[in-house]
Amino acid sequence: xxxxxxxxxxxxxxxxxxxxxxxxxxxxxxxxxxxxxxxxxxxxxxxxxxxxxxxxxxxxxxxxxxxxxxxxxxxxxxxxxxxxxxxxxxxxxxxxxxxxxxxxxxxxxxxxxxxxxxxxxxxxxxxxxxxxxxxxxxxxxxxxxxxxxxxxxxxxxxxxxxxxxxxxxxxxxxxxxxxxxx
Numbered sequence: 001x002x003x004x005x006x007x008x009x010x011x012x013x014x015x016x017x018x019x020x021x022x023x024x025x026x027x028x029x030x031x032x033x034x035x036x037x038x039x040x041x042x043x044x045x046x047x048x049x050x051x052x053x054x055x056x057x058x059x060x061x062x063x064x065x066x067x068x069x070x071x072x073x074x075x076x077x078x079x080x081x082x083x084x085x086x087x088x089x090x091x092x093x094x095x096x097x098x099x100x101x102x103x104x105x106x107x108x109x110x111x112x113x114x115x116x117x118x119x120x121x122x123x124x125x126x127x128x129x130x131x132x133x134x135x136x137x138x139x140x141x142x143x144x145x146x147x148x149x150x151x152x153x154x155x156x157x158x159x160x161x162x163x164x165x166x167x168x169x170x171x172x173x174x175x176x177x178x179x180x181x182x
Contacts, residue, residue, distance in 0.1 A: 002029070025089055026050055043075055043091040045115035051086055053079050055107055056119040057096060058128055058136055065122045067147040070140055078103055078120070078128075096132065105165045122148055123159040127166040130175075142175060149179050156180070 004014060014031065017023035023031050026046050041064070047054050058076040062068045074092040080103045086095050106124025110117055120128060126148050129141035148154055159176075163169040 004031075026091075041110070041112060041117065042114065044110075044117040044119070045112060046091060047075055047077055047088065047093060048117035049115060050088055051077075051079065051083075053083060054086065054093075054095075054118075055079075055103070056117060057098075057125065058132060059140060061120050061125040062129060062140065062144045064119055065125060067122065067125070067144045067151075068140060070143075076136075102128075102131075102166055106162060122151070122153075123155065123162045124166070126159065127162040127168050127172070130168040130172050131166050133171070145172070145175055146179055 005011075014023065018025050018031070022034055024034050025031055026049070030046075030050055044056050044060075044064075047056070054077040056064060056075065057078040059068070059070060059072040060074075060076045063070060063072055074094045076094045076096065077086075078096050078098045079086055080100055081097045083097065087093075106121045107118050108121050110119055119125075126141070126144045129136060129144050133141045148159070160169070163172050
């Protein structure tokens with residue numbers, strides 16, 4: 001909204017564009033053109049613009065890294081525990097509150113021509129999936145681990161470090177042994 005006001009666009013004009021559905025309201029003060037074509041990650045950028053501390057995580061990060069065939073209906077994002085309640089009108093999101101040390105680990109910043117967003121790297125994402133396996137689904141966590149291990153860039157030492165940070169070593173060890181030895 002600040003940029004629109006500086007360009008001489010009145011708030012009534014913006015409201016009419018939202019009512020006419022040519023503009024989508026992300027949150028108060030943040031809007032986007034409905035028909036402006038970007039790519040499948042445009043909603044990640046919208047979430048990051050709404051809250052720069054929001055990091056794409058769990059099933060959304062798993063899909064981003066192509067470690068699953070599952071297509072999430074909501075964007076899953078992580079924020080630190082001490083973050084105020086975080087909601088958006090669009091796109092639909094699920095917010096997970098992480099402890100600071102778990103939140104800080106494994107962040108990658110992705111630059112697109114229309115903006116940026118943050119996402120957890122592959123091994124951190126897999127470990128997060130096991131941490132939240134009861135909420136997200138154990139089958140999805142297992143699929144992510146299996147697909148990660150099949151990638152040429154899979155790094156077991158890095159994975160084990162994230163297992164320690166995310167406190168899932170005991171949970172993941174049997175799965176890891178079965179997949180590596182099998």
